[in-house]
Structures are given as structure tokens and as C-alpha cells.
Amino acid sequence: MVRPTLGLAAAVSDYKITPGPGRARLKGGGGSNTDVWAYDGDVPGPVIRLRQGKPARIVVENRLQEDTTVHWHGIRLPNAMDGVPGLTQPPIKPGERFVYEFTPPDAGTFWYHPHANSLQQLGRGLAGALVVEEAEPVPADRDVVWVLGDWRLDSDGNIAPGFGNRMEAAMSGRVGNTVTLNGTLPGDQNVRAGERIRLRLVNTSLARIMALRFEGHRPVIVAVDGQPCDPHEPEGGRLLLAPAMRLDLIVDMQGEPGRRYAVIDDYYDGLAYDLTSFAYAGQAPLRKNPLDAPMRLPRNPLPEPDLQSAKRHELALQGGMPSMGNMTGGGKMQGMGGMSGGTGGMAHGRAIWSINGTSMTGDGHADMLPLVTLMRDSSHVVTMRNETAWWHPMHLHGFSFRVLSRNGVPVPHNQWADTVLLAPKDTVEVAFVADNPGDWMLHCHVTDHQTAGLMTVLRVT
Ligand code: C2O
Numbered sequence: 001m002v003r004p005t006l007g008l009a010a011a012v013s014d015y016k017i018t019p020g021p022g023r024a025r026l027k028g029g030g031g032s033n034t035d036v037w038a039y040d041g042d043v044p045g046p047v048i049r050l051r052q053g054k055p056a057r058i059v060v061e062n063r064l065q066e067d068t069t070v071h072w073h074g075i076r077l078p079n080a081m082d083g084v085p086g087l088t089q090p091p092i093k094p095g096e097r098f099v100y101e102f103t104p105p106d107a108g109t110f111w112y113h114p115h116a117n118s119l120q121q122l123g124r125g126l127a128g129a130l131v132v133e134e135a136e137p138v139p140a141d142r143d144v145v146w147v148l149g150d151w152r153l154d155s156d157g158n159i160a161p162g163f164g165n166r167m168e169a170a171m172s173g174r175v176g177n178t179v180t181l182n183g184t185l186p187g188d189q190n191v192r193a194g195e196r197i198r199l200r201l202v203n204t205s206l207a208r209i210m211a212l213r214f215e216g217h218r219p220v221i222v223a224v225d226g227q228p229c230d231p232h233e234p235e236g237g238r239l240l241l242a243p244a245m246r247l248d249l250i251v252d253m254q255g256e257p258g259r260r261y262a263v264i265d266d267y268y269d270g271l272a273y274d275l276t277s278f279a280y281a282g283q284a285p286l287r288k289n290p291l292d293a294p295m296r297l298p299r300n301p302l303p304e305p306d307l308q309s310a311k312r313h314e315l316a317l318q319g320g321m322p323s324m325g326n327m328t329g330g331g332k333m334q335g336m337g338g339m340s341g342g343t344g345g346m347a348h349g350r351a352i353w354s355i356n357g358t359s360m361t362g363d364g365h366a367d368m369l370p371l372v373t374l375m376r377d378s379s380h381v382v383t384m385r386n387e388t389a390w391w392h393p394m395h396l397h398g399f400s401f402r403v404l405s406r407n408g409v410p411v412p413h414n415q416w417a418d419t420v421l422l423a424p425k426d427t428v429e430v431a432f433v434a435d436n437p438g439d440w441m442l443h444c445h446v447t448d449h450q451t452a453g454l455m456t457v458l459r460v461t
Pocket residue numbers: 071073113115244395397441443445
């Protein structure tokens with residue numbers, strides 16, 4: 001049997017990234033370049049590869065015209081390295097630099113993005129994948145990262161204005177009209193019959209939720225938000241991926257040589273589209289039968305919460321438009337092309353959403369008083385109740401939590417996450433050990449919702 005081992009890629013521990021102006025090819029037709037904000041001039045930013053348990057040092061040099069920070073989404077790191085302006089560090093001023101140093105305890109698929117003026121900085125292109133490699137990766141022929149992005153372009157291919165539109169902020173947030181894969185309009189993905197691909201999906205959208213189906217294939221989920229789970233096929237064959245969420249898949253390419261198979265996103269009812277296609281080479285299959293090798297990823301050193309002694313907390317998510325008939329439930333929304341640039345009306349500073357009746361707005365600043373204080377090293381169960389008519393991918397900095405239940409039903413497959421998606425009226429229970437001291441953000445990762453109040457701070461002391 002051929003047992004491929006992916007050699008450890010060129011994981012180095014020293015990086016420098018430079019946020020600043022850049023150009024991207026977001027429109028078809030070869031030509032038109034779009035002005036973006038980018039790490040190292042490119043969207044997405046470079047894939048940063050680190051090694052589990054090995055110290056990393058990343059210099060960020062700000063060449064934007066405004067303050068920025070970098071948040072290492074999903075990495076359990078010291079609070080001072082978390083990248084929240086005001087709360088965990090002073091913002092990085094134009095022309096200045098900041099050195100992030102941390103040792104990633106967990107292997108997995110993570111990502112990085114600014115935590116300052118997030119609507120524009122993320123919405124204009126500042127995002128990149130961060131892969132922490134296992135000491136011994138699972139056998140696969142290729143390790144592939146798909147950074148998925150969503151843009152709202154005007155008819156000239158420029159990024160449309162209107163960030164922070166209040167109407168949108170009270171509904172689904174700024175969903176765009178152009179989806180990219182690794183920074184360009186996705187063409188075919190060339191594959192060979194019989195190969196096994198480890199596919200890392202990262203949704204860097206401001207607001208777009210995706211539900212991917214792989215025609216003719218049976219992807220197996222092996223990690224959620226970087227954290228290994230029991231390998232399983234997604235329910236109904238749909239890979240649900242809300243903003244900030246990641247999925248690691250093992251895909252055995254069992255299609256026929258020479259054929260094409262669509263990858264379809266059908267999250268929004270009536271707006272299904274082909275994201276990309278697997279295009280098979282004409283070559284004979286690499287192997288006859290799927291690789292007979294384990295898919296289970298090695299465990300990360302996550303502390304197991306003690307549910308007996310755990311303290312319980314309730315967070316009620318509130319606010320937004322009461323409902324919009326055709327825009328709730330199954331994820332329906334207006335036609336993608338029908339979303340205009342909006343009328344302006346910045347949401348910053350004015351709350352539309354709240355958690356337990358309180359609203360923190362913006363991206364992070366000094367004197368955000370914690371909603372709850374957790375004793376260090378104790379176990380906690382947090383129940384989040386979505387009282388709104390909208391979907392919310394709720395994200396906690398600094399921790400991965402075990403997802404215990406959804407609407408009273410235990411969540412299968414041993415899933416841990418840092419971002420959990422709540423459908424309208426959903427109740428979700430998560431649990432974790434508060435082993436990481438500091439002030440940690442908890443917010444919706446639909447950026448319009450976050451900046452308009454769906455955010456709070458947990459303090460661990
Ligand atoms: Cu991707 Cu405050 O997080």
C-alpha cells in the first residue's frame with residue numbers, strides 16, 4: 001500500500017507581515033484590478049505555517065493609513081498577544097510595528113485578521129490562513145488550503161462603499177456579491193483520481209454563511225475550528241461554514257478521470273451557485289481503492305471541563321430586526337446582485353444588538369468592563385440563547401470550547417470550536433476550562449453585528 005506522508009512543510013517560526021494597500025484580481029475577464037488592503041500586497045495574506053509547541057515570532061509592520069492590530073483567531077495564546085486594540089495592546093499606528101510572540105499549543109487550521117476598524121479592514125481584504133502543523137500529520141497526498149472570501153464590488157469591480165450600513169447591520173450584515181477562493185474567482189481545482197486530499201476550509205467573509213456540497217464526493221470532517229473531532233460525514237452532505245469558521249476535511253478523489261464535479265454553495269435559498277469544480281486529469285487513478293489509512297488527527301492538549309463542578313452562565317443574544325419574512329429561517333436573503341452599496345449611516349457607537357441587555361460596540365477599546373468574571377482554572381458551561389431572528393457565529397477569544405448541546409440535543413462527534421453558529425432561536429451549550437488569564441472578547445463574527453453591539457468581554461483572573 002502506498003502510504004503518503006506529507007513532509008513537514010517549510011514551517012518556520014519567524015515571519016514578517018505588512019498590512020498595506022494592494023491590488024487583487026477579483027473580477028473575471030483577466031484584467032481589472034481592484035484596490036484592496038492586504039497583507040504583503042496580496043489577498044489573502046500569506047499562509048503562515050507554524051509548528052505545534054514551537055515558539056513563533058511574527059513582526060507586523062503597519063503600512064496602512066490607519067491604526068491596526070492582528071488577531072490570531074483560534075490560537076490559545078497569552079492575552080497580551082491577542083490583538084485587541086485598547087484591551088490587550090495599544091493599536092499599531094501607521095508606520096509602526098508590533099512583534100507578536102507566542103507558542104501555539106494546538107495543531108490545526110486557524111486564521112489571522114485585524115481587530116481594528118474590522119468592517120473595512122477585513123472587508124477590504126486583510127485576512128490570511130494560519131496553519132499549525134502536527135508533529136505527525138495524517139497520511140494524505142496533498143494538503144490544500146481554501147481561503148474563502150466574500151466581496152461587495154460595484155459594476156467597475158471596485159469595493160463598494162457603505163460599510164456599516166445600519167439597516168444591514170440590523171439584519172444579515174454586509175453580504176457581498178463576489179466569492180473568491182484564495183483571492184481569485186475560483187477556476188477549476190485540478191485533481192487526480194485516487195488521491196487523498198486534506199482540505200482546509202477557512203471562511204473569512206464579513207457576513208456570508210456558506211453551505212458547500214461536493215458533487216459526487218464524500219468529504220469527511222476531521223477537525224472543526226482547528227480542533228480534531230471524530231471523523232464524520234457532514235449532515236446531509238452539507239458543509240456549513242459561517243464567518244470565521246474552519247473545517248478540515250479528508251477527501252478521497254473517487255471521481256472518474258477526465259470528468260468535472262461541481263462544488264456548490266446552496267446556503268441561501270434560491271441563490272445556489274457553483275463555487276468551483278474538481279477537474280479530474282485524464283490519467284489513470286493514483287490508486288484503485290481509497291487509501292486505507294487513519295483519518296483521525298492526534299488530540300490537542302485541551303483541558304477537559306469538569307461538568308459536575310462547572311459554573312453555569314447564560315448569555316442571551318438580543319436585538320436586530322424582529323424578522324424579515326423572506327430573510328430568516330432557511331437562510332433566505334435578497335438577490336446577491338440586489339444588494340446596493342447602501343446609504344451609509346455608520347453603526348459604530350450605536351447599538352443595535354446586545355448580550356444580556358448590554359452592548360459593546362466597535363472593535364475593542366480600553367475600559368470594556370467584563371460582563372462576567374471567571375475564576376482561573378475552573379470549569380464553565382455557557383448557555384447561549386439566540387433570541388433574535390438572525391444567524392450568529394459566536395466566537396470566544398483565547399479558548400476552544402467543547403460544544404455540548406444544541407436545543408437540548410447532545411452534539412455528536414466530540415466537537416470543539418472557537419466559533420459556534422446559532423440559528424434563529426437556537427440555544428447552544430458550550431464548556432471550557434478558564435485556564436488562560438486575561439480579558440477575552442466574546443462576539444458575533446458577522447462583523448456588522450459585532451461592531452453594533454453583539455460583543456462582550458469575559459475576564460479570567
Ligand atoms: Cu476572529 Cu474577535 O475575532
